[in-house]
Amino acid sequence: MEKGKSLHELVWLCQKIGRKIDYVQGGGGNISVKLDSRYMAIKASGFRLDQVAEDDGYVIVDYEKIKSFYESVNLSLVKDYEKESLEVAQKSVLSFPGKVLRPSVEVGFHSILDRYVIHSHSVYANILACSYEGKQLCYQIFKDENFNFIWIPYINPGFSLTVKIADELMNLSAEDKKTKVIFMENHGLIVSSDNLKEVYEVHERVNLLIKRWFKIRGRYPSAVLKQIGNNKYQSRTRFILDFIKSESFEIDFFEKYPLYPDQLVYINSNLYTENPKIELNPQKGCVVYNANYSEALAIEETLLAYLYVITKISKLGLTMKTMSEDETEYIKNWESEKYRKELLKKMAK
Structure with missing residues (x-):
């Protein structure tokens, strides 16, 4: 696919999700789009999603390098895996004149997921993710939905979270290409798909179904x-x-x-x-x-x-x-x- 079109898709997604403070707050959350079979554009660390433009706020990484690191990592060794994974991620960044940006710290799981990935800190998702009843309620709320639903118990962000998500993906059948919806305990929500329209609509639907289940009506408060x-x-x-x-x-x-x-x-x-x-x-x-x-x-x-x-x-x-x-x-x-x-x-x- 043409690189320009993919970057346009990244900006569109970042703006759609980033303008809703019930979905992301401050520099939280991140979005990625794979440009081809090797490179991926992802929001840069420290930027707000609504600051991403076609010439700013994101980095391009060689995601195959990052993916390869996670596929071959030897967890039996005594070493600082978090530091090593950050170094691998930073070395995978394509440099641009005058810009030294870091990819999101969650670039690992973005690399191993589908073409389009939305990671939000939705307040509605976090009602479930921050309550003991949340996992069981998810099975009830989404029982009729046609997507892969995964619940991740709390684990440190970064390297450990990526390894855990990779393990969960191994449990999905190779033929199963359905959109993935991942709830991360005490953290947030991930939606991943190979289809742009689908990733956005499923993220919207997940939040809508939670609001309907809990009968949450009215507008979310504005920050003033x-x-x-x-x-x-x-x-x-x-x-x-x-x-x-x-x-x-x-x-x-x-x-x-x-x-x-x-x-x-x-x-x-x-x-x-x-x-x-x-x-x-x-x-x-x-x-x-x-x-x-x-x-x-x-x-x-x-x-x-x-x-x-x-x-x-x-x-x-x-x-x-x-x-x-x-x-x-x-x-x-x-x-x-x-x-x-x-x-x-x-x-x-």
């Missing part, structure tokens, strides 16, 4: 910020402010309930620190961000999504499933997420 100083923004999102003022909220709330990696990256690491970028005043119901607009918006969207998922899990009578201490520590020390945050700082608008 007001500038109150130089690199200082105040939340004007009613959903957030009402939650912060509620009796159930305490300042250590986010440490008590770690739901998924982006919460730890955007909220916890900016709140529980010596120089916090988030100022919370529960008495006044006030949230202020000491950050540039890009950072403040990413935090606001992530905070809104997190509180929305928590609220829905509670109101629907589900049992919240949180990340373990080891899992949260891994994310806090993950070099890839530190890179993503540093890049966000530089992308002030």
Whole structure:
């Protein structure tokens, strides 16, 4: 297929999914399109999906190199597989003059999946992915759907997640070319297909069916910020402010309930620190961000999504499933997420 057409498809998908903050927040989520039998375009780490254009916001990788690494990796050796996989991914990037970008940290599973891959942090999918009842409910909600449904118990993002998804794909028959729908516990949703129209429509349908099942009606709240100083923004999102003022909220709330990696990256690491970028005043119901607009918006969207998922899990009578201490520590020390945050700082608008 012509490279230009495939890049146009990538931009179209990124814009369609990236404009919905109930699907992706800040720089979270990623999308890829395979250009041919060797090369793949994927959102660059640190960029928002809605920032992807035909000349920016993505990298082209030799996905056959990455795929080959995962097919031949020897897990019996004692080595830093995460570091090795990142090096393989970086060496697979086609360089462009004046641009040094990293592929998404999830480039591994994008390489082994179908031609079109959508990975979102949909709040509706995460109602299921962050509750103990989620897996069983998925079997009920999607029982009549014509796609391969896979549930992945929580596993560290990056290398370990790709290996787990590869194992699950081995269980599918070679003749089975149906769209793949993968729920990742305490993480999000993947939809993968060899057909552009199908990957988009199945992602929409999965979210629609969850909303119908739980009778979720009405529009998802908008994230609203007001500038109150130089690199200082105040939340004007009613959903957030009402939650912060509620009796159930305490300042250590986010440490008590770690739901998924982006919460730890955007909220916890900016709140529980010596120089916090988030100022919370529960008495006044006030949230202020000491950050540039890009950072403040990413935090606001992530905070809104997190509180929305928590609220829905509670109101629907589900049992919240949180990340373990080891899992949260891994994310806090993950070099890839530190890179993503540093890049966000530089992308002030």
